[in-house]
Amino acid sequence: MSDTPRLTIRRSWSRPDPAALAPFRDAPTGWVVDAQGRLGALPHWIRPLSRATGFVGTALTVSTRPVDNLAPYAALRFARPGDVLVVAADGADTGSVMGDILIGMARNAGIVGVVTDGLVRDLAGINGVGLPTFARALSPNSPFKDGPGSVGLPVVIGGLAVSPGDMVMGDEDGVVVVPRDALGAVAGRLPAIAQKEADMERVVENGAAQPPWLDGVLESGSVRYVD
Numbered sequence: 001m002s003d004t005p006r007l008t009i010r011r012s013w014s015r016p017d018p019a020a021l022a023p024f025r026d027a028p029t030g031w032v033v034d035a036q037g038r039l040g041a042l043p044h045w046i047r048p049l050s051r052a053t054g055f056v057g058t059a060l061t062v063s064t065r066p067v068d069n070l071a072p073y074a075a076l077r078f079a080r081p082g083d084v085l086v087v088a089a090d091g092a093d094t095g096s097v098m099g100d101i102l103i104g105m106a107r108n109a110g111i112v113g114v115v116t117d118g119l120v121r122d123l124a125g126i127n128g129v130g131l132p133t134f135a136r137a138l139s140p141n142s143p144f145k146d147g148p149g150s151v152g153l154p155v156v157i158g159g160l161a162v163s164p165g166d167m168v169m170g171d172e173d174g175v176v177v178v179p180r181d182a183l184g185a186v187a188g189r190l191p192a193i194a195q196k197e198a199d200m201e202r203v204v205e206n207g208a209a210q211p212p213w214l215d216g217v218l219e220s221g222s223v224r225y226v227d
Helices: 018-024 029-035 070-078 100-108 123-129 180-205 214-218
Strands: 007-009 055-064 083-088 096-098 113-116 133-135 149-151 155-157 160-162 167-171 174-178
Touching: 007 070, 018 055, 018 167, 018 180, 029 167, 029 174, 029 180, 055 070, 055 155, 070 083, 070 100, 070 149, 083 155, 096 113, 100 123, 113 167, 174 180
Parallel strands: 007 149, 055 083, 083 113, 113 133
Antiparallel strands: 055 149, 055 167, 155 160, 167 174
């Protein structure tokens, strides 16, 4: 008999107070990236596949072997309302790790979004469930339920480390992760980012064909003209 467990599960961890997430609920992902040093977005190939895209919540982290969803199903037992199911599947592209049944149960458990670096299936059903679902792509190949996998432990998804309790948010542009310990600092920078965006939009609305800072760059000694 193998000594390797089918599942390794951390049953509880600290989640941020909902008030800590409030500043992010009306912010686009791009603003949040700007507020944390232009970092934090998952790679472009983890993209919205569902019609529903917007969510903000805390990471319920799962690691699974490719084309297996025992661990994602087990995670449902430990989900709390407001969680985001984050499933690291090593970027596997030979078959799905979840479909509309698991995602529907996730919605029923109070999960607000699903993110995986693997594949999903049953797109029509996923759209019927209405839960924002971000994944690498689609495949009708179905998963096994054998393990091994983990729940509630740190994972790496799309090259980005995610810990349970980190904030995860998504919109039509993609997914952004903010470490739990950085929430206050990033939220504190959002008003300045919002003001900067409003100022730039006003410049465009007033008919500008170039940004106001461009002349300073082009007329400085740091540009070499060859004509």
